[in-house]
Amino acid sequence: MNNLIEDLNWRYATKRMNGQAIPQEKLDTILEAIKLSPSSAGLQPYKIVVIADQETKDKIFKEAAPQPQIPYASHLLVFAAWDKVTAEQITEYMNLIATTRGISVDSLAKFQENVTNSVQSRSEEGNFNWAARQAYIALGHALVAAATEHVDATPMEGFNNEKLDEILGLTEKGLKSVVIMTLGYRDAENDGLAKAKKVRRSREELFISI
Numbered sequence: 001m002n003n004l005i006e007d008l009n010w011r012y013a014t015k016r017m018n019g020q021a022i023p024q025e026k027l028d029t030i031l032e033a034i035k036l037s038p039s040s041a042g043l044q045p046y047k048i049v050v051i052a053d054q055e056t057k058d059k060i061f062k063e064a065a066p067q068p069q070i071p072y073a074s075h076l077l078v079f080a081a082w083d084k085v086t087a088e089q090i091t092e093y094m095n096l097i098a099t100t101r102g103i104s105v106d107s108l109a110k111f112q113e114n115v116t117n118s119v120q121s122r123s124e125e126g127n128f129n130w131a132a133r134q135a136y137i138a139l140g141h142a143l144v145a146a147a148t149e150h151v152d153a154t155p156m157e158g159f160n161n162e163k164l165d166e167i168l169g170l171t172e173k174g175l176k177s178v179v180i181m182t183l184g185y186r187d188a189e190n191d192g193l194a195k196a197k198k199v200r201r202s203r204e205e206l207f208i209s210i
Contacts, residue, residue, distance in 0.1 A: 004148065009198060011147040013154045016191035017072040017184040021052075026149040027075060030183065033145030034077075037138040041115050043093055045085055045131035046138065047175055049078040049168055059167055065159035065180060073182035078168060079139055080175035081131035085119045132178040139179055146183060156180040 027050075034048060051057060052075050061070040070076065082089070094112050098105045119127055139155055146153035157179055164170075164177045188194040200206075 004144075007147040007150070008144070010150065011143070011153065012193055012196075012198065014069060014152040014182070014184070014186045014191060015154070015193055016187040017069050017074075017152065017182065018187040019072045020074065020185045022074040022149075022151050022183055022185070026151050027183070029149055030142055030145045030151065033141045034138045037141040039134040039137060040130065041118070042097075043085075043090070043115070044134065044138075045082040045089075046135040046178075047080050047173070048138070049076075049080060049170075051076040051078065056167070060164060063160070064164040064167060065156065067156060067159075069154050069156070069182040069184070070180075072184065072187070074184040075182075077142065077181040077183065078164065078177050079135040079179045079181070080165075080168075080170050080173075080177045081128060081135050083128055083171075083174050083176045084124060085127045085131065087116065090115055090119065128176065132176075135178050139181060142181055146181075151183055152186045154182045156182065 031048075031050070037044075039045065051060075054071075057071050057073065057076060060076065061067070090112060093115075094105055094108045097103070097108060122130065143153050143155065159177075159180060161177050164180075165175070168177070170177060186194050
């Protein structure tokens with residue numbers, strides 16, 4: 001645990017990156033952590049676009065997210081939520097559970113009914129917002145995993161979602177971008193926050209014990 005806290009103290013939202021590529025094994029660890037992230041009902045209603053191509057990064061920087069980390073990151077991870085949650089997607093998930101655990105699909109009938117009822121109780125917009133929240137849980141896992149690998153990572157909102165979706169062809173895939181994470185290595189000489197003290201509220205101010 002002490003090592004984890006040290007790693008989390010080491011990390012910060014890097015503002016300037018140096019263009020250095022991260023090793024594939026470190027990227028794989030971060031992606032596996034995302035894969036293992038929990039989600040409501042285990043449905044994982046999102047996909048992550050992993051971008052290493054420099055031309056694509058430059059286009060995103062120019063047209064959708066003009067933030068300095070983008071072109072100098074090793075990789076961009078775009079977390080994109082399902083724009084709709086369909087019965088077919090739920091059935092596909094039930095089949096995956098049955099195959100993975102060696103059980104019958106019929107034994108999951110009640111669970112499938114509960115998931116379906118939950119989805120149907122929300123509006124289309126409500127389901128998208130729910131899916132986006134699940135993607136943010138995955139983002140949290142990615143940030144922690146990156147810290148343990150001493151890979152710098154910056155979560156980003158405030159970009160042109162529609163333009164990013166267009167660049168990556170997300171709409172036709174039934175997806176909408178919700179958050180970006182850059183991965184790479186800090187340019188400590190040109191990032192004024194690289195050596196700044198981490199600012200967080202005290203435990204007494206942050207936590208309520210009952």
